[in-house]
Amino acid sequence: MAAVLTPFEELALRSIIAVSVGALLYAVLLARQVLREPKGSGRSLQVWDAIRQGANAYLRQQFRSIAPLLGLLAVVLYLSAYAAEAPLSISLGRAGAFLMGAFFSASVGYLGMNMAVQGNIRTAHVAGRSFRDALRVSYRSGTVTGMLTDGLGLLGGTVIFMSYLTHAPEVLLGFGFGGTLLALFMRVGGGIYTKAADVGADLVGKIEKGIPEDDPRNAAVIADLVGDNVGDCAGMAADIFESYEVTMVSAMLLGLAIRPFDFKWIIFPLLVRAIGVLSTIAGTYCVALWPDSVTKENAFKAMDLSYDLSSAIPAVSFFFLAYYYVNDLRVFLATGVGIGLAISFNKLADYFTSPSRRPVDQIARSARTGAAPLLLSGLALGFESTVWTLLVIAATIVASVIFFTGAGPIFAMYGVALAGIGMLTLTGNNVSMDAFGPIADNAGGIGEMSGADSETREALAKLDAAGNTTKAVTKAIAIASAVIAAISLFASYAESIGLGGTGLNIADPLIFVGLLIGGSLPFLFSSISVRAVGRTASRIIEEVRRQFRIPGVMEGTTTPDYARVVAIVTSAAQRELIGLAILGIFTPIVVGLLLNEVALGAFLAGVILVGQLLAVFMANTGAAWDNAKKKIEDGYYGGKGSEEHKASVIGDTVGDPLKDTAGPALNPMIKVINLVSLLFAPAIIHLRGSPMVSSILALALIAVLVVVILRSKREASEMTEGETAAVAEKAK
């Protein structure tokens, strides 16, 4: 039993803190480099300024509207620790860590998005100078977000651990919850915003008025561009930060639960992460340094090569770390499985959604007999893809069980958590590549609008193409890491409620009921979020139509009120996400109070199982429809404007809210539910001691949930002509 740190461990932890601070400094350095670049001038700067203002207005509004909830939750967390008779330092620590996690997550989203906005305009400008410069500026803008993710996540986790040592779990949970809850807000809010604005702008502009996309007469055009930033940049960044943070928290929780206890189980994952940060710094910096032969034609190749460079460093060092420090090669194997998992998920996502592979080709081909066959083959593909991704996850768990044979279930689950650590070792690279996508995309848009010359446009188009590839790659890793983290949290939960001999026995009827209810929740969540997109879009449509009726707007002599549309979609998205957040926070507490804490464990298993299946289904089906459409637009099976193309547009439109709103929102949702359960299990057990109090509380929470659900249905039914139109769009 090592309850104090060895001198080596002290040194290691201080080094890890140094590395994470280094990551942040590196982010500052890169940001300064990018900001030194010229922005250009004229029309593009005006557009850019409107986007920047809109995006910031959205995030400010978001932070303002959730601040009271965060404050309230911090108090509740303090009380929950207090009720469990934790010392003051821990109760305060938990509440503080919660706020810190939320603040970090918000910062990564906010700064990452602003960096992207700054990167857009500069990339567009320097693309006229050289392709390499454009690649450097856009990629490094993205890397800022990557390094913030790494640095803040590692810093927070390490500092909490050093401060609390064996008491760290209580506080780490707060940290994880803060980050995850914020990520839920950013993901869901951003997802609703971006799809609703997209659909709203297109429906009135392109379809009703017959004006081009991104036409400045359309009042929703700025909201649409803002949506790309708040959804693809801020939402994505907060989401990956949360995954990075929660995989770490769950590994540390399980590491602290291992008996006989030893700090090496916690310090090993932190060291792995620190090495990952250093590797990322080395790799990402090289992207713009590779010889012309690499970067000139193929931006993706440059990033890929950097990724390989980054990967080489950990592969070697993990081995030595496991061998010399932990004295246990099993942790090396488990971490290695995580890297294999990342690769497998990549390959699966690529196979099921790449336009050049057979599945998407089959979907595109089925458009020859109409929209229905295309839709059905997409559904069949999505159904199937869930099976293989789930088998890969199952294989990861089995591998971990085999490595830790005889060491007991906690060790095996710790191994699974290490796979999560391994998988996200190169989070910095992943985020860089992911953030690069929308930056390149927006730079291309700005280039178009500002009338750049053909050479510049060509360079920007090349960047954009590379961006599409990187997005798909990182999305798969985000889903996989969410599931692994959730499974680790679930294991922590089972450990924390001290099940003893009986375990989470789902043959017990009440516990089985918990499993059933948990399984239904992702369906409810998806239903509400799909409808939320439709409702929000309908609000935009009304406003854009109203503005088109103002004399001068359609003629282009009066500038439309962009800010008003931005404000409308901002407040609508806010309203929607509060309901979803309440669903995530209240449901586990109700299940715990009405059934019991063991049934709540089974509930978590149900949420994870079905959440994972639905998330993968929606992501892959949506991406496959999207790419089938792109394939047809590239001239296959009839090409643009054909009946086949019309069919594929229907598929793409159906897939959009699935893959960009409902699906990605399930990742943080699953983890919020797990963390809420972990945090409130002691309070639930305590409350169940007085059936009267717990019944009243449960009924009160149910009342709130019913209101939330009914509201989501009622507003749907009030959809006016324009409202339903919301979701419809490009199809015609």
Add this chain to the structure above:
Amino acid sequence: MAAVLTPFEELALRSIIAVSVGALLYAVLLARQVLREPKGSGRSLQVWDAIRQGANAYLRQQFRSIAPLLGLLAVVLYLSAYAAEAPLSISLGRAGAFLMGAFFSASVGYLGMNMAVQGNIRTAHVAGRSFRDALRVSYRSGTVTGMLTDGLGLLGGTVIFMSYLTHAPEVLLGFGFGGTLLALFMRVGGGIYTKAADVGADLVGKIEKGIPEDDPRNAAVIADLVGDNVGDCAGMAADIFESYEVTMVSAMLLGLAIRPFDFKWIIFPLLVRAIGVLSTIAGTYCVALWPDSVTKENAFKAMDLSYDLSSAIPAVSFFFLAYYYVNDLRVFLATGVGIGLAISFNKLADYFTSPSRRPVDQIARSARTGAAPLLLSGLALGFESTVWTLLVIAATIVASVIFFTGAGPIFAMYGVALAGIGMLTLTGNNVSMDAFGPIADNAGGIGEMSGADSETREALAKLDAAGNTTKAVTKAIAIASAVIAAISLFASYAESIGLGGTGLNIADPLIFVGLLIGGSLPFLFSSISVRAVGRTASRIIEEVRRQFRIPGVMEGTTTPDYARVVAIVTSAAQRELIGLAILGIFTPIVVGLLLNEVALGAFLAGVILVGQLLAVFMANTGAAWDNAKKKIEDGYYGGKGSEEHKASVIGDTVGDPLKDTAGPALNPMIKVINLVSLLFAPAIIHLRGSPMVSSILALALIAVLVVVILRSKREASEMTEGETAAVAEKAK
């Protein structure tokens, strides 16, 4: 401990057998009544004859192709009991009961379908005479199937129990498995057949050639009509028979597992069923006897009134049975919950899928902005509907737990099984109403084709409208009963493997893996069955196109070769369903061998949870799209031929294979998997004693599964000319 029957129990069991034989005799009586009616003559008789031949050819082919598999499985079942060192009487009994279950299920499907075919033509003919006669003939044709279901199910279960008493479980499992496996074949095969023929006929006929539906020049037109019979009649009948049988078997299994042991726990559900049979006979016979004020305008009202009459008898008698025989009112309460469950499911299905309710109205309205909004609102509706149905099931389990507080989990699960018994008390009425649907539908079709007068047509149209309502009502009960039966089987499984203290602890990593794999299986199954419809349809399309190229066919001077299309779709559907059956039978064995029997238990829970969610999702989404289309065709939101209508046709076409093939197939699938696990658990435990043998066996089974899955992905139709010809020859 009562190991022998009391004289009262002897008498009760003999009475139950008498009742079930009475049900069969009543079926014979009704059949003779129907067959005495005139068939009419001329053109309609020709069409009818072709349908009859095609349908019978399909079923004969189906029985022929699965006979070897049944024989093989009977031997395997014999060996599996033998390996578990069961006495010869039990090993033989299990194999024999398996064959009996399969034979009963097949008979219900075969006879029910033939009765429907006989009923069609006669209903069409007597509709010219009086509406009451048409109602009588069509409803009584359906009642024959209902009484066969009741009589054979009750007879089989009771005879087995009387013969084996405490050893009955071993043998009952065989009986349940036989019925369920056959139902899987009939449901999947029929589902693929009916949808593929429908799509194939419409696509070439209506869309490519622009000729009306049911045009005799279309070579697939007979196959399409055959499909209605093999899917909606034979498939449905076998499926409900299986539900009736398995709810009974699972209640008996749990009744036998209760300690202290008492035969009353088994005899009570049998008595409940017998009372149900008598009530059904009384109620169904009255349908055509109600005064004109009831039957004249509203066929549904007549059926509904009969249902109420049938319900009144059990409600009273169950109470007395529970009070005086079982001396335990809890069993009355649990059975009553089942009736509440049936009502709740009805209401939910009605709310989510009825054209006059708000959800379908919203979907229809969203068609004004195109197909994509219509599709998305249908998906959101389907997602949401799963949540409420699942909560109703959860409430059923919780109610049972509350009734049997302190009596332990087996009692609670026995209560759940009793809910299944209560829910299916009036199966005879349900089947009568369900079979009535396609009979009325086909009678209408025959009336149209044979050029009946307008009064006759109007009477037939009224019948048809009533049929649409009854179908929706009974479908909901079929799904609910499947889940309840599966949960009871799952409980039996957990009991049978003797878990002791540790239970089905899903916090154990390997057991959690079992849950994950189980959850993914319904997705795989749905993916394969949706694709199977597409593949089979493509074979039909090719053939119909080929025949249209034959000179004279398009001109109507040469009769197309209907039999050839029937033969093609028959053999294609067969090929598809063998793969799916292998998936259902092999997967649980592989999971048991590779992981262990406890993980297999969690696997079952995963299959039930996700299977239920997907089945409800597909049923409700498909039905809602279908009814949204019908609503538009009734003149709302643009009416027939509008853009809205086109959008709704896309929705309907996407929904068809979901609601009529993939969704309904999940019901028997879930139970096949549970029964296979129950049957082979002892063998699996035995085999795992020698890791070498079990690994080799597992790998061999996996190899077969991989082949099945890969084959299902391969693109359509390499059926050679020779093969087609061979099948066509056989079918004649």
